[in-house]
Amino acid sequence: MKILKLGIGFLTAATLLASCGGSGNKNGTDGALNKNNAEKVYVAPGEHDEYYAFISGGYSGNLLVYGLPSGRMFKEIPVFSQFPTNGYGYSEETTPMLNTSYGFIPWGDSHHPDISQTEGVLDGRWVFINENNTPRIARIDLETFETVEIIEVPNSAGNHSSSFVTENTEYVVAGTRFSVPVPQRDMSIKDYKGEFKGALSFIGVDKETGSMEIDFQLLMPGFNYDLSHPGRGKSHGWFFFTTYNTEEANSLLEVNASQNDKDFIAAVNWKVIEEYVKNGGGTMMPAEYAHNVYDHHTHSATSTMKKEVRVVNPSEVPGAVYFLPTPKSPHGCDVSPDGEYIVGNGKLSTDLTVHSFTKMIDAIENKKFDGEAYGIPILNFDDIHAGSVEKAGLGPLHTEFDDKGNAYTTFFISSEVVKWKLGTWEVIDRKPTYYSVGHLTIPGGNSREPTGKYMFAMNKITKDRYLPVGPELEHSAQLYDISGEKMELILDFPTHGEPHYAAAIKADVIKGNAKQIYELDENKHNHAVKSEKDTRVERKGNEVHIYMSTIRSHFSPDNIEGIKVGDKVFFHVTNLEQDFDVPHGFAMIGQNSAELLIMPGQTRTSIWYPKKVGVWPFYCTDFCSALHQEMQGYIRVSPTDSDIELSWSLGDD
């Protein structure tokens, strides 16, 4: 009996201790992940993730491929920046991808990836992404996970309200954040008002090939076109752009562009403009912009300079554009899965404004206008307003949707995600983010069929989330389980560059299409070799072309003599392997360039200027086999006036 009493005493003490521990945890910021949450994100070794997430690499200029729910990074796809890791933007085949009307640009600022759609559903064929600084749109092929096309956008600056696709990928749309003189000319900055234009570009996408072409540019008033999204379902055929700086200020915008109580969401009926253009509307205007295309058969990119673009003045096309007054410098512009609601995230307020597409159409049909701006009708706020999510947080930026009629909005200043209900506008839940969240992503979130399992927030500030690594940090993202009524933080993972936005999709849609190798017999590169028999060295004046092959584990040829100081040496390297995941690398001592990383069946070219007399080695950089260390060669460089004959060999010959 005594023992029993003692036992109860211990038990009571233990309970007290446990409850103390519990409350201590609650007072902490987020506590440790419980086992349940760890299991939710655990993808066992060798297992595949359920979703692909294509996360913008921001100022790295690239696009990153992650898996969800594990948060593991699989690949960095070079898009707008040189990538010494594989030679993108250094090799002869890929440098044309970075050509622009300003010449070769080694860097870009990538922002908003968006996956191609068919009938409002992600089809997983391509990802589009915009470059903000020197306006460009890129297309990444989801069979090879490589950048296959980049088109420059003329008359644009700060290509920010981009690159969102319409329901059937009819268009990928690119809007300008900074209005500029169109055409560019020498004028006083103070004459901004009325003189500067904001170009909204509708880039047609070929249904079969994905090839892009600018169909028309809408020359809008000189506001800042911040973000955009397509209509879908009932609102298919429309595109919505948020604007700020409707004050048309040209200096100290943080004050001067924040004066109007309401800016606009521009509603563009692109079907009307498409019809107008089809009937010869608009004018061809001289312009200069690069169109760069990569071909998977020649393994080479070509850059073509375009000379003109079709521009459309919106005031000349009745029914094409309307302005929807929206409070407080709206940032994100998001459309609900059914296409009915257009959410304006007024970044300087605590409220979200939601417009109704049905009400908008009704107001247009009944011509209920409240004046006009530069010939574009302004609708009455009260006529189109569906509702507001009031006092939801501070500094709303972006909204995505789930499959249960809920919306999720990020609040930058109050650093949180808020879940609210479409139609009733009531706040259901809020969860902190770490810290100062920008965009958020729900797989399929920008489509008719969003999923309802995961949401991740991409933050601008990282601070103490990971082990300290000095002043410069990668950003952090948080993954939330959104399958229940309340959101639950289940994972914290670092991203690369500044991940403005991400597009995510069910892995099953894509993973079966991913290529493993390039077929050697389909290689149409001008300088390819199909077997070691074809490898050779040719001299044309001071240009030397080395037609080289790689296979485990040697280069052919691997001894070359007769190269002279002052020559321009082209290494055309073909990887003869036809086995999955057997790339070979190529690096030459003292080369003022990057390595080449050559996939099976691919050809890559690198230029080397030999500067010093001697015998110089080159080697394979990718650990290709047990004899990788043996995969090397020598080049003899003789003085310019030497008469050493060109010769090459492999093994004994």
Next chain:
Amino acid sequence: MKLASTIMIIGSALLFGLFLFPLWHVELQAPQYPQGLGMHINIDGIVGYTKHDVHNIDGLNHYIGMKTLPTKEEMWEFTVFPIVVGGMAILGIIIGFFGFFKNSAYKWFMGWFVLMTVLGVMGMFDFNAWMTDYGTNLDPKAILQMTDDAGNPLSYKPPLLGSKDILNFTADSFPSLGGILLGIGMLLTFISFLVGKKFNAKKA
């Protein structure tokens, strides 16, 4: 006797399956090849599971000094085997038809079965001899020269039937559909003999 003849004809005709389906297959698995590398052995040549499997098997085997897998032109068997198999199938069908008219034809069924068995065993011997040569007749300058515990050069001969671990690979060697049809066909011809014999015994 009609039943015996029908079985004989069906049994012989199943040999034609070898013209449609592979006789045998050899599959290699290793950590680096989770999906495996493999080859179908058809009566007229070796074909990889995928377009590049033969090339990739050859690429791996060159490290240990093995010869490349033979093409149709490099092995007379791939020309002769189709003639033998086709000839035996036609012969079997003709013999089977004789059974409709002549009750004693069941003895010929046995004769066909014995001949086919002899040819089959010869074929197996030949196949095994090639595999022994393929797995042991190695390039003396091979990059990797492996020896067993006794210091003898390692044999890379794949098993004739079954599984075997060879370095980091597990090699599986089993009959394919064509080979299975061949086996069933031969069994049927033997059964046709038994049925024919029983029929004649009853009659007598």
